[in-house]
Amino acid sequence: MANYDILGRYYDSFMNFGTMFSDFMDKLASHYHIETDAVLEIACGTGKNLSYFSRSKYIYGLDLSPVMLQSANINIPRAQLSLQDMSDFKIDRKFDLILCMFDSINHLLNYSQWLSTFKSVSDHLLQGGFFVFDINSPYALNLPINKRTMFRQSGDDYLVIQYYNSGINQATWDMNFFIHQDDGRHNHYFESITEVSFDIYQVRDNLLEIFSQVDVVNDKLESASMEDQRVFYICRKSGA
Ligand SMILES: C[S@@+](CC[C@H](N)C(=O)[O-])C[C@H]1O[C@@H](n2cnc3c(N)ncnc32)[C@H](O)[C@@H]1O
Known part of the structure; x- marks a missing residue:
């Protein structure tokens, strides 16, 4: 995998996605009741998305690139950050919301790593908690x-x-x-x-083996089609 040693140094200056993440989160919050008391972003990069959760009590981020985490430490000093692989991570708390944004999961080149990521995420979600991630589709x-x-x-x-x-x-x-x-x-x-990337419906079916609800949507939160370039998965772990 790319280690982001170089890109990590210049990520924030060259990659500016404006309000894309906050617009998406605002839309998500109006459709789903998502608690954000404890939030984790896996593959958090420079931590820009985590800034959205400034009112959350617990803000955690993990990433496999030390260089990206150095920037995250500056961008969001309140966050607890750790250097870990998203496909097999351990944190001693559970979360209301776990995110994996901007096609980070596509960096995992074997499908078995996607499946172990889903398992690790599920192990760290509170009952009723949400896992939200996006992919670059095969299309x-x-x-x-x-x-x-x-x-x-x-x-x-x-x-x-x-x-x-x-x-x-x-x-x-x-x-x-x-x-x-x-x-x-x-x-x-x-x-x-x-x-x-992998078949968007195959991914949904494997998620449904772990999560009680999985919505596969585009950035307008409409049901995704095979021709959508960016596909979002909104997964919910079953409640008590
Ligand atoms: C496109 S960047 C996105 C960063 C952040 N999620 C964002 O939205 O700005 C992809 C990130 O995935 C991280 N990454 C790639 N493979 C990883 C892995 N196996 N475990 C954890 N992080 C990984 C990279 O280090 C990089 O920070």
């Missing part, structure tokens, strides 16, 4: 894009991303960073990230 990762190049700029720093299909249900982002130095030159760094 999104299979779109016939041949080496699409994207440019991003942050001050004097530049990022060139080449995005391509690297297998069935799989895509890769090759990222070249050009980081401005005091002497006016740019240092070059490279990092590559690959994501895979």
